[in-house]
Amino acid sequence: MTIVKAAKTHPLYDKLVEIVSEERINDNPIIISSYSHDACHLEAERPSIVIMPETVEEIQKIVKICNDTRTAVIPAGGRNGICGACLPRVKGAVMLDMVKMDKIVTLDEDAMTVTVEAGLRWAELIHRLDEKGYKLGFRGPYGGNVGTVGGSVSINSIGYAASKFGPSTEGVVSLEVVLPDGSVITTGSGWNRDAQLFARFTSFNDITGVFLGDHGTLGVKTKVTLKIYPKAEFITYGDFGFRTLEDAVRAFHEVQKRGLTEELNLLTDRQSTDTFFPGFLDNHPEINAMFASIVQETDQQLADRKMEIIRETALEHGGKDLGNFASQMHWSELFNLVQPLYNNGFWLNTCHLRPILRVPELMKKMWEIFEKYKLLNNGIKWIASCLGAERTYATGWVTIFAPTKDKMDLALTAWNEMLDAVIATGGCPYWNGLLWEDHTLRQVDPAFLNVVHTLKRAIDPNGIMCPHVFEGVK
Amino acid sequence: MNDTRFSNVMEYEKDLWLCARCGDCSLADKIVASNREIFHPCAVKNVLGFEAYTARGRIMVINDLLAGKLELDDDLVNWAFTCTTCKNCQETCTATADGIRMAEITEALRRDLVDKGLDMPKHRIIEEYIEKEGNPYKEPREKRLELFGERQWPERAEVVYFVGCTSAYREREIAIDTVALLDKAGVDFTILPDEECCGSVMHRLGREGPFNKSAQKNIKAIEKTKAKYLITACAGCYRTWKIDIPENGHKFKFEVLHITEFLDKLISEKRIAFEAPNGIRVTYHDPCHLGRHSEVYEAPRRVIQSVKNVELVEMMTNKRYAHCCGAGGGVKSSHGELADKIAARRINEAEDTQAELLITACPFCLRGLHDGADYIKSSLRIIDIPQFLLPYVIKGVIEVSEEENPLKQEFMDYLRAHPKIFDGLKPDAVIDYIIEDDRFHVRIVKKGQIEVNPIRAENPDVELTFSEGAVRELIQIPSEDEYAARFGQFFKEPTDEKWIKFNLRRNIVKLLMKGYRKFAQKAGLI
Numbered sequence A: 001m002t003i004v005k006a007a008k009t010h011p012l013y014d015k016l017v018e019i020v021s022e023e024r025i026n027d028n029p030i031i032i033s034s035y036s037h038d039a040c041h042l043e044a045e046r047p048s049i050v051i052m053p054e055t056v057e058e059i060q061k062i063v064k065i066c067n068d069t070r071t072a073v074i075p076a077g078g079r080n081g082i083c084g085a086c087l088p089r090v091k092g093a094v095m096l097d098m099v100k101m102d103k104i105v106t107l108d109e110d111a112m113t114v115t116v117e118a119g120l121r122w123a124e125l126i127h128r129l130d131e132k133g134y135k136l137g138f139r140g141p142y143g144g145n146v147g148t149v150g151g152s153v154s155i156n157s158i159g160y161a162a163s164k165f166g167p168s169t170e171g172v173v174s175l176e177v178v179l180p181d182g183s184v185i186t187t188g189s190g191w192n193r194d195a196q197l198f199a200r201f202t203s204f205n206d207i208t209g210v211f212l213g214d215h216g217t218l219g220v221k222t223k224v225t226l227k228i229y230p231k232a233e234f235i236t237y238g239d240f241g242f243r244t245l246e247d248a249v250r251a252f253h254e255v256q257k258r259g260l261t262e263e264l265n266l267l268t269d270r271q272s273t274d275t276f277f278p279g280f281l282d283n284h285p286e287i288n289a290m291f292a293s294i295v296q297e298t299d300q301q302l303a304d305r306k307m308e309i310i311r312e313t314a315l316e317h318g319g320k321d322l323g324n325f326a327s328q329m330h331w332s333e334l335f336n337l338v339q340p341l342y343n344n345g346f347w348l349n350t351c352h353l354r355p356i357l358r359v360p361e362l363m364k365k366m367w368e369i370f371e372k373y374k375l376l377n378n379g380i381k382w383i384a385s386c387l388g389a390e391r392t393y394a395t396g397w398v399t400i401f402a403p404t405k406d407k408m409d410l411a412l413t414a415w416n417e418m419l420d421a422v423i424a425t426g427g428c429p430y431w432n433g434l435l436w437e438d439h440t441l442r443q444v445d446p447a448f449l450n451v452v453h454t455l456k457r458a459i460d461p462n463g464i465m466c467p468h469v470f471e472g473v474k
Numbered sequence B: 001m002n003d004t005r006f007s008n009v010m011e012y013e014k015d016l017w018l019c020a021r022c023g024d025c026s027l028a029d030k031i032v033a034s035n036r037e038i039f040h041p042c043a044v045k046n047v048l049g050f051e052a053y054t055a056r057g058r059i060m061v062i063n064d065l066l067a068g069k070l071e072l073d074d075d076l077v078n079w080a081f082t083c084t085t086c087k088n089c090q091e092t093c094t095a096t097a098d099g100i101r102m103a104e105i106t107e108a109l110r111r112d113l114v115d116k117g118l119d120m121p122k123h124r125i126i127e128e129y130i131e132k133e134g135n136p137y138k139e140p141r142e143k144r145l146e147l148f149g150e151r152q153w154p155e156r157a158e159v160v161y162f163v164g165c166t167s168a169y170r171e172r173e174i175a176i177d178t179v180a181l182l183d184k185a186g187v188d189f190t191i192l193p194d195e196e197c198c199g200s201v202m203h204r205l206g207r208e209g210p211f212n213k214s215a216q217k218n219i220k221a222i223e224k225t226k227a228k229y230l231i232t233a234c235a236g237c238y239r240t241w242k243i244d245i246p247e248n249g250h251k252f253k254f255e256v257l258h259i260t261e262f263l264d265k266l267i268s269e270k271r272i273a274f275e276a277p278n279g280i281r282v283t284y285h286d287p288c289h290l291g292r293h294s295e296v297y298e299a300p301r302r303v304i305q306s307v308k309n310v311e312l313v314e315m316m317t318n319k320r321y322a323h324c325c326g327a328g329g330g331v332k333s334s335h336g337e338l339a340d341k342i343a344a345r346r347i348n349e350a351e352d353t354q355a356e357l358l359i360t361a362c363p364f365c366l367r368g369l370h371d372g373a374d375y376i377k378s379s380l381r382i383i384d385i386p387q388f389l390l391p392y393v394i395k396g397v398i399e400v401s402e403e404e405n406p407l408k409q410e411f412m413d414y415l416r417a418h419p420k421i422f423d424g425l426k427p428d429a430v431i432d433y434i435i436e437d438d439r440f441h442v443r444i445v446k447k448g449q450i451e452v453n454p455i456r457a458e459n460p461d462v463e464l465t466f467s468e469g470a471v472r473e474l475i476q477i478p479s480e481d482e483y484a485a486r487f488g489q490f491f492k493e494p495t496d497e498k499w500i501k502f503n504l505r506r507n508i509v510k511l512l513m514k515g516y517r518k519f520a521q522k523a524g525l526i
Ligand SMILES: Cc1cc2nc3c(=O)[nH]c(=O)nc-3n(C[C@H](O)[C@H](O)[C@H](O)COP(=O)(O)OP(=O)(O)OC[C@H]3O[C@@H](n4cnc5c(N)ncnc54)[C@H](O)[C@@H]3O)c2cc1C
Pocket: A038, A039, A074, A075, A076, A077, A078, A079, A080, A081, A082, A085, A086, A098, A118, A119, A140, A141, A142, A143, A144, A146, A147, A148, A149, A150, A151, A152, A153, A154, A155, A156, A157, A158, A159, A160, A215, A216, A217, A219, A220, A221, A222, A338, A339, A430, A466, B021, B022, B023
C-alpha cells in the first residue's frame, strides 16, 4: 500500500510502475527528501524517483529502460555510506533502494561460501550464519547494522575483523551483476554455469575485481558470494597502553605483522581514548596511546597463547597491561560503537588506508590542525583510531564532531585541511564519493585514470550508471 | 519560500542536528551482533517500505520543511500521521543518551501543523466528540457505564478503576472482566460516575482539545473518592495519567497503576492466584504505551507466569524492542489499513512462537491485533490480560511453590549490607543480577542508599551474570574495595568456575550519565 502517493511526474514513471507495482516506486518530493543524504553532510542532486526492486529480473528491466532512454541509474544500499557515494550527480536519476533484496540465496557448506542478495545487511547476515554455526571473515563496516554487502563491496568498505581478513572486498568470491544493457553475469568460478561458486581467480582475468570498488559505475550488483569460516567461540582480549604513539605503533605493527588478531584497534592519543571510552585512562596518566586486541579462535589454548604473545610484544615495546575492558566492550558492542559518538556532534570523517608505520606522521599533522583551530576550546572533539588490516596496513579514521550548527563552518575549515594532510602523508582513501574525489583526482596518475575511464566506456557506453563518478565533483 | 515556522519542532533542534543518519532506526538487526533483540524497528517502514517513514527519513523531511524545501500540503499531512509514535526507533538509537526523540518530534510537528490549520477533517470530528460526549467514539456520554448494568458504585473506595473510552464502548469484555477480577480479589474499588476521556487521543494527534479541563474534572472526581490508587487496564490511559497529565502541571496524590502492576501486587500479597486446568503456551505483546513509554515490561510477564500450567514464550522482538501493533499514535484513525497491515505482521511474529494464545494488556492493541488477524485470516486467539486471567482464578490460600534460591538470598543480603559498592552511581541507576537463571535487582535510591528487590528489573541499565563460584567468593569479602577488585578480576580473568559477564542494556552515553564510569573504575575495569 502507499500513503504518500507518487507525483507521477518522472518521465519514466508509467513504464517503470509496470515493472514493480505502485507500492515500490515513488517520485513524491517527501519520499525523495528521505533519500537526499547518506550518513555524511555532503549534498549532490536528489534522485528524481526511487524504486525498491525485489528481483534480478526487475532490475534488468529497469536498467534496460534507463539505458534505452539514457537515464541515470544509481544503486543505493543502506545509504549509510559516509562519503555521499550513493547520491546522484545529475538530475532525473532513478535510484534503486536495494534493501528489499536481502535473502540468503545459498549457503554452500562444502565450498564454505555464502551467496546473498546484495541488499542484505552485514548484521543480519552474521545473525543468520551464527544460527548455522558459521562466521564471516571480514565482518562488516562499523555501520554494518545498516550497510549492505553490495554497498560495502562497491566502495571497498573496511572494518570489523579486517585485522585478520582485510577489507570487505577481500572476502568476495563472486558477484552477480546486472550490466548497463540489462544482461547479467556471474563472476569468479561462476563463468562455468555448472560450477559451484567456490573460487574467485579461475581461467580468465579477475572480473570480480573490476566491479569491486566501482562505486556502482559499472552495473548493479545483485548477488555477492563471500567466504565463510567455522564459528570460533574462544575469544581472548587485551588492552595495552604506551607512553608515546611511536611505541604503540611499533608494537601494533609487530602484532599485526604476525597475524594474531581478529581485530586490532589503535587509539592514537588520550583525547581519542577519552572520546571513545570516557575515563578509561584516568588511572594511567603516563599513557598517551593504546590498542585493544581481540583474538578469536576455535580452540581455547590457541586463543590464550596468541594473547600471551600479544602481551609479550606489547611489554617489549614499553607497553602497560591495561586489562581488557575496552576490548571486551569493543567486541560485544559490535555495530554499536560509533553511533554513541554522535552525541559529541555531527561527524566529519577522513577514512583512508595507510601503512601502519606512517600513522605518527599523519597524527603530527592532525594535532597541528587541531591546535591551529583550537578545536577543543570550540567544543569540537576528535577521535583518531586505526584498525589493523591484513598484514601491515591500517585504516586511518580521524573524525571531528561539530557540536552545533554554528560550529560547522569552523569544523569544515579544519576538516578540509585534514583531508589534504591525509593525502600529503601517503594516505589512500578506501572510497572516493563526494568526500574524496577531488582530492584523489588531483593526485592520480593520468594513465591509471585513463584505464578506469576506458573500462567504464567499454561496459557502460551510454554512461547511465552513476554518471560523472570519478570525473570530479566540482 | 514556504512557511518555515515550526515552533514546537524547533524545541528538538538538537536532536535534528545530532541524527547523523546511521539508519539503525530503519534497518538494524542487533539480535546477534550486540545482543539486543532489535530487528527492523520501525513497524511502519516495514509495511510501507520507503525511508520517509522511519526516524532517519522523517528527520530529513523535517529538516527540508524547516529549510522551506517542501510544500505544506495534504501529502505532508498524510505522511505526518503515519508514525505510530511507538518509540522503537528511539530505543534503538544510540546517538544520544535518550536516543533521538522521534515520537515527541512527530507530536510536535502535528501540533505545528494543526496550528497552521493543516490537519485531517476526521481528527476535528474526534475532537468535537470528545468535547461534547467525553469520548472519541461518537457515543453518548450516558452510555459510558451501561456495560456494568444496574450496578451502583460506592462514593468512596481505596481504588478507582478508570475504565477508559475503548473498554467502555468497544472492548467491553476487558472492563467487565477487570471488574470481575477485582471483585474476586475482594478489592475495595469504585468507578467514576462521569469519567471523561483521559485525553490520550487528542495528545497523540497534536491537538489540545479539552485535555486540561477533562484532567481536572477527572482528578477532582477521583480525589473525592479518597482513593489511594487509580488503576487502568488501558495502556494509553496509563501513559496519559502517568506522564502527560503530570507533565501538563496537574498534581494529584493517588498512585497510578496499570492493572498488571496492581495484579502483580495482589499476587505477591497472596490475595489472588491463578491456575489453568491444562498446559497452555502463550506469548505476550508489549503495548508501546505500557512498555517503551512507561517502562512496564516485567509486571505483565510476572502475572502471566504466575498462572500455573502456563508457559510464556517470547516473540522475536519483545520488551524494549517489541514491534508496535500499529494502532497507536492516531494511525488507526488516520490510516486504518496501514494499522491492520502492521498488526498482521505482529500476528505473524506471534504465530512463529507456536503459542496458542497471544495476550496483550491494552484494549487498543487488542482491537488492532484482532483486526490484523482478520486481515490475514489468522486463527490465532488474541486476548487481553484480564480476560485471560478471569477463568483461572483459584480459591483459597495460595501456596508458593517456588523455593527461594538461598545463594540469591545471601547475595542480596550481602549487597544490602554493602551499599558503598554502588558509590558513584546516580539515583535511579538500576542493575539486574543474574545467578543460576534467577534474578534480582539493585536500584540506587540516593547516595549510600540502595534498594535490593528480589525480582527482575523493569528496564535495567546493565545486566550482570555471575557464576555460582564467583558469588560464593564475593559474599565472603568484608570490604567494598576488595569486593570491587575481585569483581574486576572475575570479569577480566574469568575461569570456568568464577566468572562475571556484562550485558549493557543502555547505550554508553546514558551509562556515563548515570555514573557507571566511577563504578567501572572502582572495580578496576578501567
Ligand atoms: C555508524 C557508522 C559507522 C561506519 N563505519 C564504517 C567503517 O568502519 N568502515 C567503513 O568502510 N565504512 C563505515 N561506515 C560507512 C558505511 O557503513 C559503509 O560505507 C557501508 O559499506 C555502506 O554500505 P551501504 O549499503 O549503506 O552503501 P551506500 O551508502 O548505500 O552506497 C555506497 C556505494 O555503493 C553503491 N552501491 C550500493 N549498492 C550497490 C549495488 N547493489 N550495486 C552496485 N553499487 C551499489 C552506491 O551507488 C554507492 O556508490 C560507517 C557508517 C556509519 C553510519
